[in-house]
Amino acid sequence: MAALIHKLFLLAGLLSLFHAAYSAAQHRSYLRITEQKFVSLPIDILTQGIVSLFVAMYGIMHIAGDFKEIRATVDLENKSWETVRNIPSFYVFNHRGKALSPNYVPPVQKSSLEEIHS
Known part of the structure; x- marks a missing residue:
């Protein structure tokens, strides 16, 4: 219910602001x-x-929710050094390091003549 009231404040503020601009x-x-x-x-x-600007700002601030700190250290204080560098999108599982393993068997490659005749 409170969210609806804040959305109505925002709508009324924006409409009033547009009306003030049109009147100007x-x-x-x-x-x-x-x-x-x-x-x-x-x-x-x-x-x-001016009044419609403040009414619209009031509606926006209550719809947007809690603000986050601008300082990055606030978010990083709760993380350990090991988890700061944990970025799953940079994980690489297929790399050249596996060739250094003693159990690595390279894949068999077909020669170019075998590919043409098959």
Whole structure:
């Protein structure tokens, strides 16, 4: 239930922020049409933009969950030195080192003439 409320906060904040941006663009168009000089946005548009930004940030922070520490040492403190270098995607099981084993039997290769005639 709380997640739904936070998603509604985010949606309301984003919609309000887009509305403030549209209102700012519309205000600039009005000033161009009436040939007035642009000084600043009206206070209601500024207030709506700032409040909607904070409402959207509130929704995002609660939807995203707990933040992780930026420092890498926080995650590495719980690991031992042996497990830091453990990267399964770099495991190689078929390498040249097996040829150094006394029990290694090299595979039989066919000659190029045998391959043509077979």
